Amino acid sequence: MSPKDQRQTSRVDSLNLSYYCIDEGNNIIAQGMGRTLNISTTGILLETYEAIPGCKTVDMEIAMHDDIIKASGIVAHSTEEENNSYHTGIQFTQISTEDRETIGKFI
Secondary structure (H helix, E strand, O other): OOOOOOOOOOOEOOOEEEEEEEOOOOOEEEEEEEEEEEEOOOEEEEEEOOOOOOOOEEEEEEEEOOEEEEEEEEEEEEEEOOOOOEEEEEEEEEEOHHHHHHHHHHO
């Protein structure tokens, strides 16, 4: 028996993204590229090959088909995987209504 999915919003597969990790003083402390494992209107699960360091905010640019979604969020959870990658869940804290609607079209 599989565990019940407790997510409040649907998820859709996506593609690639770039991210910037911002500290308390609004300084970029890390940046990189990753692959989205899934995305919803409220957050994203991404795969990177470097851990995202502790940061106040993660700013992202996410490629979805012909659209670029810009969003900011906070790290909700992160795990190191067996293939030396990291899966990090990020809850959106700032995303435009237009970008949220674009994600919604693909769900």
